[in-house]
Amino acid sequence: MDYVIGVDCGGTNTTAIAYQLSGHPIAKVVTGPANLMVDDLRALNNTRNALQQLLAKLDGTCQAVTIGIAGLRAYPFIERFRQRLNVPVPQINLMNDAQLAQLAKLQGKPGLVTIAGTGSVVSGTNGRRQFSAGGWGHLLGDEGSGYHLSRLAVQQLTTETDAGTISPFSQALLAQLKLKSIFELIDHFYQWDKGHVARLAPFVLAQAADHDPHAVAIVQTAVAGLAQTILYARQKGRWSKTDTVNLAFAGSVLEKSSYYREALRQQLAQSALPFNYVPITPDISNAIAAVYAYKN
Incomplete structure (x- = not known):
C-alpha cells in the first residue's frame, strides 16, 4: 500500500497522520510541541519521533512526507533539520505551519487562512502570489493568539x-x-x-x-x-x-x-x-x- 504522511507541528503538540493517496486516514501519532524558533532540538526530536512511530506501525511504502512547522520562515538550518529527521522517505516537504493550514483549508483555491492557536499568523495565496502577515512570535506579535x-x-x-x-x-x-x-x-x-x-x-x-x-x-x-x-x-x-x-x-x-x-x-x-x-x-x-x- 502506498501512502503519504502529513505532520502538523505547533506550540502545543505535533500530530502526524498517514493517509492513503485517496485521502483516507489510516494511522495517527501525537507527540510534544515543535517550534523551531523556541527550541529547535525539541522540535526535531518530537517531529522525528512522530514520524518514526508512524512508519513503524505501517506496511507499504511512504511516498512523501509533508511537514508544517512553526518558525520555519526565519530558521537558518532547514536542510540540516531535514537531514536529521533520518527517515527513509524519498520526498520530504518542509513548509511553515501557516502554509500547511492554507493547503489543507483552501485546497488550492485563492484566499486567506488565519491561524490562532498558541501563536497566530495569516497566510494567503492569490494566483502565483504567496504572502503572509503576522507570525512574529509571542514577544513581537501573535495578536489574537x-x-x-x-x-x-x-x-x-x-x-x-x-x-x-x-x-x-x-x-x-x-x-x-x-x-x-x-x-x-x-x-x-x-x-x-x-x-x-x-x-x-x-x-x-x-x-x-x-x-x-x-x-x-x-x-x-x-x-x-x-x-x-x-x-x-x-x-x-x-x-x-x-x-x-x-x-x-x-x-x-x-x-x-x-x-x-x-x-x-x-x-x-x-x-x-x-x-x-x-x-x-x-x-x-x-x-x-x-x-x-x-x-x-
Whole structure:
C-alpha cells in the first residue's frame, strides 16, 4: 500500500497522520510541541519521533512526507533539520505551519487562512502570489493568539493589584490556577513556556461568553489585533475592495470557540470588505495537506 504522511507541528503538540493517496486516514501519532524558533532540538526530536512511530506501525511504502512547522520562515538550518529527521522517505516537504493550514483549508483555491492557536499568523495565496502577515512570535506579535489572550488576562490582574482592587474575573483566574496570590502567579508565569501560558485562553473565552466585562474587553483587544493582521494580508493579496475573499480559520482558539469566531467576524465587518468564511472542519487535521501536496 502506498501512502503519504502529513505532520502538523505547533506550540502545543505535533500530530502526524498517514493517509492513503485517496485521502483516507489510516494511522495517527501525537507527540510534544515543535517550534523551531523556541527550541529547535525539541522540535526535531518530537517531529522525528512522530514520524518514526508512524512508519513503524505501517506496511507499504511512504511516498512523501509533508511537514508544517512553526518558525520555519526565519530558521537558518532547514536542510540540516531535514537531514536529521533520518527517515527513509524519498520526498520530504518542509513548509511553515501557516502554509500547511492554507493547503489543507483552501485546497488550492485563492484566499486567506488565519491561524490562532498558541501563536497566530495569516497566510494567503492569490494566483502565483504567496504572502503572509503576522507570525512574529509571542514577544513581537501573535495578536489574537492563545498566548495573547492569556497574557492580557494576567496583565489585568497585575493592573488591579497596582490599583488596589481585585475583580471577580481576577479572583476566578487565581481559583482556576489554584493559586492564592498574584505573586504566586507571576512566579509561575515567568517559568512557563508560551504553550503553557496559552492554556489560560479557554478560561478567558468562557468568562467572556458569560459576559464578564473584563474578559469581554480582553477578547475585543485580541480580535482587533488579529483582524488588523487579516486586513494587512488581504492588502498583500491585491484583492479589490469589492472582491469576496475566502477566509478559513485554523488553530485551537478559533476552531474551538464559536464566541471568538463571531467576535472576529464582527470586528472584520467594520472594514466593510467582503469575506467568504470557509466552514470550520475541526475533525480534519491540517496534516491532510500532505495529500494535496503529493497530488500537486
